[in-house]
Amino acid sequence: MTDGTAAPSSVVCRGLTKRFAAGRGAGADGGVLAVDRLDLDVPAGSVFGLLGPNGAGKTTTLRLVTGLARPTAGSVSIDGMPVVPEAVGSRDGIGVLDQDPRYYGWMSGRELVEFAGRLQGLAAGAARERAGETLALVGLADAARRRVNGYSGGMRQRLGIAQALVSRPRLLILDEPVSSLDPEGRRDLLALIADLRASTTVIFSTHVLADVERICDRVGIMADGRLVIEGPLDELLARYAQPLYRVEPEPGQEAGLVRLAATLRGVAWVDGVTKDGERLMVSVTDEAAASTGLLPLVVEAGLRLTAFERVRPSLEDVFLRLVGREGTAA
Amino acid sequence: MKGLPVLLRKELLESWRTMRLPIVGGLFLLVGLTSPLLARFLPEIIKAAAGDQLPTIQIPTPVAADAVDQLWKNLAQFGAFAAIVLAMGSVAAERDRGTAAFVLSKTVTRGTFLGAKVAGLGAVLAVCVAMAVAVGWTYTAILFEPLPVAGWIAFAVMAWLGLAAWAAITFLASTVTGSTAAAAGIGFGALLVLSIVAAIPNAGRFLPGGLAGPAVALAAGVAVPAGDVVVPVMSTVVLIAFALGAAGWSFRHQEF
Numbered sequence: 001m002t003d004g005t006a007a008p009s010s011v012v013c014r015g016l017t018k019r020f021a022a023g024r025g026a027g028a029d030g031g032v033l034a035v036d037r038l039d040l041d042v043p044a045g046s047v048f049g050l051l052g053p054n055g056a057g058k059t060t061t062l063r064l065v066t067g068l069a070r071p072t073a074g075s076v077s078i079d080g081m082p083v084v085p086e087a088v089g090s091r092d093g094i095g096v097l098d099q100d101p102r103y104y105g106w107m108s109g110r111e112l113v114e115f116a117g118r119l120q121g122l123a124a125g126a127a128r129e130r131a132g133e134t135l136a137l138v139g140l141a142d143a144a145r146r147r148v149n150g151y152s153g154g155m156r157q158r159l160g161i162a163q164a165l166v167s168r169p170r171l172l173i174l175d176e177p178v179s180s181l182d183p184e185g186r187r188d189l190l191a192l193i194a195d196l197r198a199s200t201t202v203i204f205s206t207h208v209l210a211d212v213e214r215i216c217d218r219v220g221i222m223a224d225g226r227l228v229i230e231g232p233l234d235e236l237l238a239r240y241a242q243p244l245y246r247v248e249p250e251p252g253q254e255a256g257l258v259r260l261a262a263t264l265r266g267v268a269w270v271d272g273v274t275k276d277g278e279r280l281m282v283s284v285t286d287e288a289a290a291s292t293g294l295l296p297l298v299v300e301a302g303l304r305l306t307a308f309e310r311v312r313p314s315l316e317d318v319f320l321r322l323v324g325r326e327g328t329a330a
Numbered sequence: 331m332k333g334l335p336v337l338l339r340k341e342l343l344e345s346w347r348t349m350r351l352p353i354v355g356g357l358f359l360l361v362g363l364t365s366p367l368l369a370r371f372l373p374e375i376i377k378a379a380a381g382d383q384l385p386t387i388q389i390p391t392p393v394a395a396d397a398v399d400q401l402w403k404n405l406a407q408f409g410a411f412a413a414i415v416l417a418m419g420s421v422a423a424e425r426d427r428g429t430a431a432f433v434l435s436k437t438v439t440r441g442t443f444l445g446a447k448v449a450g451l452g453a454v455l456a457v458c459v460a461m462a463v464a465v466g467w468t469y470t471a472i473l474f475e476p477l478p479v480a481g482w483i484a485f486a487v488m489a490w491l492g493l494a495a496w497a498a499i500t501f502l503a504s505t506v507t508g509s510t511a512a513a514a515g516i517g518f519g520a521l522l523v524l525s526i527v528a529a530i531p532n533a534g535r536f537l538p539g540g541l542a543g544p545a546v547a548l549a550a551g552v553a554v555p556a557g558d559v560v561v562p563v564m565s566t567v568v569l570i571a572f573a574l575g576a577a578g579w580s581f582r583h584q585e586f
Contacts, residue, residue, distance in 0.1 A: 067434075068431055088437040100428065101432070102427050102429055103429060103432060104344065120437055121437060
């Protein structure tokens with residue numbers, strides 16, 4: 001992974017704000033603030049994961065970036081070109097996959113991808129050739145002649161990826177691209193996105209944190225329309241993920257496990273204790289103290305263990321820490 | 331207008347594949363076919379139906395102008411219905427299905443998106459009107475006498491213009507409301523209201539309905555003063571331009 005800080009920014013948002021008028025949701029001041037003064041830099045060539053709970057403002061942000069929605073305040077630019085709905089220059093060389101892809105059902109898959117290529121400026125011959133290649137790439141070569149209205153949800157999502165890739169975009173915007181895919185399709189798509197690294201900037205919104213950990217260089221976490229945190233994935237994990245220990249006793253020691261949890265909650269360097277079935281996950285603030293002090297406490301509790309280990313903090317831990325447990329506080 | 335030919339091709343292909351063009355084209359062909367037939371045989375049909383119950387009423391012998399008149403009336407009714415049906419979902423259905431957002435995320439301006447739809451709609455109506463008028467002229471020539479082709483071309487252009495006006499009003503409604511049903515309601519409402527307004531003396535010549543008189547006369551080979559043609563034609567063109575301009579303005583301010 002690269003931290004991408006040296007690369008010029010492909011997408012730049014400054015003070016980006018979107019307020020929907022009353023009627024699209026609740027709001028004491030007569031509207032819903034979907035995106036709130038968002039400042040964001042997506043380095044060229046990076047795979048950027050945009051995370052956040054439902055209603056965080058991810059899809060609205062991506063619609064503002066693609067020019068499908070108009071900001072209430074602030075600006076977006078792509079490769080230095082301001083994004084304005086009526087000006088198409090900023091959309092030149094961009095591939096977009098919508099959260100809920102809908103296409104012309106009367107077209108065949110091949111026709112639709114060709115059509116998308118033509119609208120992105122490819123000549124007829126090049127569009128035909130690229131359509132065949134991208135359909136094969138997403139595993140739809142055999143269904144290329146079938147009408148789109150006969151496609152399943154997963155096939156439509158693959159088709160959406162093909163139409164987004166057909167013009168070999170320099171910026172690929174994917175809103176929940178793996179939501180309808182089966183495990184195999186999900187694995188293939190993630191591999192495909194990973195392969196695009198460096199040649200294409202990818203902005204990728206998802207709820208699946210494991211996918212982001214797998215392929216993203218940088219991560220932005222949104223909540224309530226605001227960017228809670230943004231940066232290289234490794235840096236975020238190092239900075240925000242608390243050291244974590246897994247304590248797994250032999251079965252049938254429930255009472256001892258509960259007692260240990262209560263004891264640990266009173267220890268100064270323990271940040272949190274989560275009982276997950278018959279095991280405890282212990283996050284700590286002082287790793288040095290924990291490495292010498294935790295195991296003796298477990299032994300004191302008289303538990304017979306099957307596992308005691310320091311586990312690698314995951315993006316989920318960071319996410320829950322920043323969004324789930326502590327609300328929007330960065 | 332980058333992308334216009336690609337989008338226009340898509341509009342025409344969609345009209346064909348979704349059976350809109352074949353069905354509406356068939357309707358117009360039927361109108362072109364039956365109008366001269368109806369004009370020619372209506373007196374005999376009435377006589378046959380009434381028998382000796384209407385012995386004192388003299389039914390005039392039908393002439394070619396009656397066929398032209400009948401064709402205009404049928405186009406004004408069935409054609410207007412078809413124009414509204416064709417236009418009512420053109421923008422609203424694309425917004426509703428999400429395909430408008432798909433197209434507009436490409437290097438396509440909103441003006442190009444609407445322009446292709448307008449051109450596609452105009453082309454479908456033009457093909458349909460041309461078929462109806464060509465068949466109508468042929469049957470009129472067979473059943474009555476050949477009429478001047480130039481007059482029938484003028485008739486076709488004015489019929490197309492009249493239908494384009496109803497399509498443009500419905501297109502505006504489809505764009506502004508984003509609802510196919512609302513667009514249909516507004517289109518048929520406008521057709522009804524403007525038909526009533528056209529009954530007001532001197533008002534009719536400023537409306538699409540004012541095209542009827544000069545169009546029928548020209549097709550029948552009767553000379554018409556230029557003013558009688560220019561006023562309704564220009565009024566209808568202004569109405570269409572206003573509707574399409576308003577649709578474009580509205581669409582530019584919409585979000586997807």
